[in-house]
Amino acid sequence: MTTTPSPSDRPVGVDLQESEQNRAVIEAIEADNANATVRHMPGMVRVQAPGRLVINRESVEARLGREWETHEFQLAIISYFGHIKDWDDDQILIAWDR
Amino acid sequence: MPVKAISEYKFPSKSRQELYGDDQLVHVWWKDNPWFCAAACFRAPRAMPWSDFWSALVVPFFEEDPDWSPDQQFAFSIDGTPVEPKATDTFADIGLVHKGVLAMVRA
Amino acid sequence: MTIAPKAPRKLSMKDRYSALTRDLAWDPSYVTNEEMFPFTNFEGITIHDWSKWEDPFRLTVDAYTKYQAEKDKRLYAVLDGFAQSQGHLGLTDASYLNAMKLFIQGVSPLEYQAHRNFAYLARHLNGPGPRFAALCQSLDEIRHIQTEVHTLSNYNKLYTGFHSYVWQHDRVWYLSVPKSFFDDAVSAGPFEFLIAIGFSFEYLLTNLLFVPFMSGASFNGDLPTMTFGFSAQSDESRHMTLGLEAIKFLLEQDEKNVPLVQHWIDKWFWRGYRLLALVAQMLDYMLPRKVMSWKEAFDLYFEQQMLGGLFVDLAYYGITPPKFVEQAKEEKEYLSHQVYWTLYQFSHAASFTTSIPTDEHMEWLSANYPKFDELYKPLWEKEKRNVAAGGRHFDRGLPELCSVCQIPMLFTEPGDPTTICQRHSDFEGERFNFCSDGCKNIFDHEPEKYVQAWLPVHQIFQGNCGGASIPDVLAWYRMNPEDGGEYLGSTDHQNWLAWHDMAEKTGGN
Structure with a gap:
């Protein structure tokens, strides 16, 4: 890379298994992150966004039609880039520090 | 720089020359022939004359190349310094130490 | 999945984490802290306050066991099916399994080593937060080797080369590369x-290893491997977090830690990168149906995500x-070709097979690598003529090895992909040879x-190693004649053809 992008636009993202369950999670991420882009690769889906990516429990539950605790995200995730800044009962936030 | 360790850290080399008795290891690197992915490693007697080393070990290895010609002449060097081995030279005579690398290119 | 509706909880995730990890720790009263944790001083790292360690996953033992059990259930359902x-x-083809043979021989035993060393960290780190994270990772790693062995054991019933991976890991020339890497770390x-495993391997480089492997499995019809891979990777994101928290913690605790950490990053990036040379050739040569080239994977997972993302943060x-990262960037054009050419000419002493790339495969290589036609295609064309004349390029001897990474010295000079790189140092009167400045x-x-180094x-x-001749050494390696060499005409190849003929004949019944 020849230029250093500012913190707000260096991409962060997650790789998720492509599955029926995870479709709701992916849709929730797309809905809650305005600039999110989705790339399909064999068996997996990569969702990335500039600067920060948020996963909201309520958005996932609304699409899944059942309760979903944020720990369940561990069954979906393959990899990520960025820092996991916060992970609590309601939200998971991935962003760079700077 | 010494290894940081919880006690004295000193172990002998597992490749030192004395483990090979009267022999040593020699690498031969055919520098301008990508057919061979890497230099070859041989174990040979330290007293072995160059002509024997060449005909008994080096040629049988390199003639696996289908373009090998027994008439091919080579220029030799060790760590960038040209050497001209004579038939009776030992490794010591041409300056090839244990685990040293003899490079050759088509002359 | 059926997960029962949640009962109302008294504690939030944050409070539960605090109660179940940190609140269970205690200060020793009849031994000193130094006596209780004797191994966290000698490296010269300074830690002022262990409680500053962050664990963003806030994982507790109840959540850990619940989700790990669910992951295993899903995997074993797939294996049975x-x-x-x-x-x-x-x-796609029996030759696809060469990648999996290399995986079980080279990578799975590393999971076991990781299990052992994380168990050690779970005992010996001073802070309860990192101890618990290390304990979870230790359990993850033993789960990984167990599930990998279970998954691939199905292939062992029908295919060659899988049978003696543990024995071979400790002895075989190409497996000394991953083995010595991990021995160095533990x-x-x-x-x-x-920093070596938690950060450099698990965070910087793991995506280059696992994601292409698993996508490759998915693309080549290997559902079980894809599933174990993704199952393992879901733990891996926790391991990445542990590695990242470790480095930030060390850097924030004391400025004096910075040069030590920098040296370890330099060292372990290069160690890990050299190890991934085996993955590079797997992506570009061993997968019958390609997912992405090594060059593309390196660009995406390392250059964009790590150099463009993470290192901007770490600059603070x-x-x-x-x-030597520049050398790695330059090598992405050459690495996989050089490594596969090497494995090709030594596969008579390997527990996998190799073959000349097909015409279609060579077109793919040409399209993805601008230097392929000039540097590597002529070698394969020459080998085609050699094979047509009844030959097969197998080296008649042993290669020069690098004294650090233990890979045959096949890598080329910076700026000159036609000349092999030779470096050496003299130590206590003895010469040691290296493949690179790194x-x-x-x-x-x-x-x-x-x-x-062994x-x-x-x-x-x-x-x-069993004797002076190649058959002696192969017997000592516990390699059967059908395990290695040329793929075309091999036992796996012949079986594959027979099974498919049979499938066609009985298919219409």
């Missing part, structure tokens, strides 16, 4: 291990990108460590 339905017949102190602490730099920093070629010549 695949075995019961003769799923192996749906692979024989370091706990902090170096955290004074950390710079790893030494490996020489590592040796020069700690020569005492690498002089004791280099397979040197050991064979000392008579420590």
Whole structure:
């Protein structure tokens, strides 16, 4: 890379298994992150966004039609880039520090 | 720089020359022939004359190349310094130490 | 999945984490802290306050066991379904399994080593937060090797090369590369291990290993491997977090830690990168149906995500990108070709097979690598003529090895992909050879460590590997004649053709 992008636009993202369950999670991420882009690769889906990516429990539950605790995200995730800044009962936030 | 360790850290080399008795290891690197992915490693007697080393070990290895010609002449060097081995030279005579690398290119 | 509706909880995730990890720790009263944790001082790392360690996953033992059990259930359902339905017949080709042979021989035993060393960290780190994270990772790693072995054991019933991976890992020339890598890490102190495996391997480089492997499995009909891979990777994101928290913690605790951490990043980036040379050739040569080229994977997972993302953050602490990273970037054009050419000419002494790339495969290589036609295609064309004349390029001897990474010295000079790179150092009157400036730099920093390296070629010549002839050594390796060599006409190839003929004949019934 020849230029250093500012913190707000260096991409962060997650790789998720492509599955029926995870479709709701992916849709929730797309809905809650305005600039999110989705790339399909064999068996997996990569969702990335500039600067920060948020996963909201309520958005996932609304699409899944059942309760979903944020720990369940561990069954979906393959990899990520960025820092996991916060992970609590309601939200998971991935962003760079700077 | 010494290894940081919880006690004295000193172990002998597992490749030192004395483990090979009267022999040593020699690498031969055919520098301008990508057919061979890497230099070859041989174990040979330290007293072995160059002509024997060449005909008994080096040629049988390199003639696996289908373009090998027994008439091919080579220029030799060790760590960038040209050497001209004579038939009776030992490794010591041409300056090839244990685990040293003899490079050759088509002359 | 059926997860029962949640009962109302008294504690939030944050409070539960605090109660179940940190609140269960205690200060020793009849031994000193130094006596209780004797191994966290000798490396020269300064820690002022262990409670500053962050664990963003806030994982507790109840949540851990619940979700790990669910992951295993999903995996074993897939394994059964695949075995019961003769799923192996749906692979793209039997040659695909060469990648999996290399995986179980080279990578799975590392999971076990990781399990052991994280158990050690779970005992010996001073802070309860990192101890618990290390304990979870230790359990993850043993789960990984167990599930990998279970998954691939189905292939072992029908295909060659899988049968003696544990024995071979400790002995075979190409497996000394991953083995010595991990031996180097587990024989370091706990902090170096955290940077070596937790950060450099699990965060910087793991995506390059696992994601292409698993996508490759998915693309080549290997459902069980894809599933174990994704199952393992879901733990891996926790491991990445542990590695990242470790480095930030060390850097924030004391400025004096910065140069030590930088050196470990430099060293372990290069060690890990050299190890991934095996993955590079797997992506570009061993997968019958390609997912992405090594070059593309390196660009995406390393250059964009790590150099463009992570290292911008780490610059705040004074950390710079790893030494010799420019060499790795340059090599992405050449690496996989050089490594596969090497495996090709030594596969008579391997527990996998190789073959000349097909015409279609060569077109793909040309399209993805601008230098392929000039540098590597002529070698394959020459080998085609050699094979047509009844030959097969198998080396008649043993290669020169690098004294640090233990890979045959096949890598080329910076700026000159036609000349092999030769470096050496003299230590206590003895000469040691290296494949690169990166490996020489590592040796020069700690020569005492690498002089004791068990280099397979040197050991064979000392008579420590079963005998002086290749058949003697192969017998000692527990390699059967059908395990290695040329793929075309091999036992796996012949079986594959027979099974598919049969499938066609009975298919219409």
